[in-house]
Amino acid sequence: MAVRTGKGAGLVSAVGTDRAALGAWAGTRLGVLVLSVAVAAYWSYGDLKDSFLDRWTQWDVDLFIEIAKYGYRGDPSQPQDAGLPAFFPGLPILIRTVHYVVPSWELSALLISLVAGAVAMVALARLARLTGGDAKAVVALLLSPYAVFLFAGYSEALFLAFAVPAWLLARQRRWEPAVLCAMGATCVRVTGIFLAVALIVEFLVADRRWRLTPWLVLPFTPVAAYALYQWRRTGDWLAWQHAQQEGWGRSMAWPWDAFRTTWQAAFGDHNEFTGAFRVEIVAAIVGVALTCWLLARRRWSEAVYVGLPLASLLTSAFYLSIGRAALLWWPLWLGIGRLRWPAYLVVIVVFVPLLTEEVILFTSGHWAG
Incomplete structure (x- = not known):
């Protein structure tokens, strides 16, 4: 019996990892699809939508599509939404591009998340394999409570499709393509700025081929271009920040x-957002613990990637979208994927009912984070 060795064995192993990641992605997407259809048929509270696509076009998805249709001025038949500049242009541009082929705006957004998520999960599986793990990290992320936003037409899946390959390439010291991927991530979410900073830290700690230094500036250029665009449109260099304040009341706070x-919103009041604020507190605790653990392990670049955006979220007027931001913390999912099976299974058993609840909330029109 022949035994595969060397590069051949490594290639087979890599292909197996990719297949496992794609299988996990396809299987969990099918599960979310079936669950959302079942919710529409048998169990719904809140705003019941008539169609499958409408039920997945909630909250920020509507805003991404509005930007894709009309630009940052918004629907001319409606009052102008001051919060639209809070969204970076990467996803709306891609929605508009896909819409040239796919007639439905809503379906275009879902298809982008579907394809981008597959790319991101393969990259995450390869990153896990590079660090001694396997596809368990992918499964943990896909079954995590806020993974509903990897199915919906939100920007998280598209961001991960650029950011995780950027990090994988950086770990392989392939800086030029890593930087190009990071530029894509910066077009999609402001979190790309923190990824760019983390790449600089990784370069300084692990490489220091100074001739490559100019490349590390490139991920910041989409942010500068977007700020310039908004300045020319509104006369405000800080349009993104002011949109956060106008649209969601997010201002700096101690x-x-x-x-x-x-805490008051989570335990002092009782309304449809109470549970979400409780989850925000839990996610904040997890984020702080993760950052401290990364610092203790001297994983400086990953600590920067997780810690800097977390610090900005913890100094907002109130916690918002920290749970959703956790989807982007690949050190967390890599760490969970390295757990021993009994502990790993406990995590998954906790995750699945929470994810189920989030799918029900989102597809019935309630706030899900």
């Missing part, structure tokens, strides 16, 4: 004030 406000 971390203890932000925590106190969020």
Whole structure:
């Protein structure tokens, strides 16, 4: 019996990892699809939508599509939404591009997340394999409570499709393509800025081929271009930040004030957002613990990637979207994927009912994070 060795064995192993990641992606997407159809048929509260696509076009998806249709001025038949500049242009541009082929705006957004998510999961599986793990990290992410947003037409899947390959390439010291991928991530979400900073830290710690230094500036250029565009459109260099304030009331606050406000919203009031604020607090605790663990392990670049955006979220007027931001913390999912099976299965058993609840909330029109 022949035994594969060397590069051949490595190639077979890599192909197996990719297949496992794609299988996990396809299987969980099918599960979410079946669950959302079942919710529409048998169990719904909140705003019941008539069609499958409408039920998946909630909250920010509507805003991404509005930008794709009309630009940042928004629907001319409606009052102008001051919050639209809070969304980076990468996803709306891609939705508009796909719409030239796919007639439905809503389906275009879903298809982008579907394809981008597959790319991201393969890259995450390869990153896990590079660090001694396997596709368990992918499964953990796909079954995590907020993974509903990897199915919906949100920007998380598209961001990960650029950011995880960027990190994988950086770990392989392939800086030029890593930087190009990071530029794509920066077009999609402001989190790309923190990825760019983390890449600089990784370069300084692990490489230092100084001739490559100019490449590390490139991921910041989409942010500068977007700021220039908004300045020319509105006369405001900080249009993104002011849109956050106008649209969601997100302004700078001392971390203890932000925590106190969020705690009051989570336990002092009782409304449809109460549960979401409780999850935000849990996600904040996980994020702080993860950052401290990365610092203790001297994984400086990953600590920067997780810690800097977390610090910005913890110094907002109140906690918002921290749970969703956790989808982007690949060190968390790699760490969970390295757990021993009993502990790993406990995590998955906790995750699945929470994900089920999030799918029900999102597809019935309730706030899901």
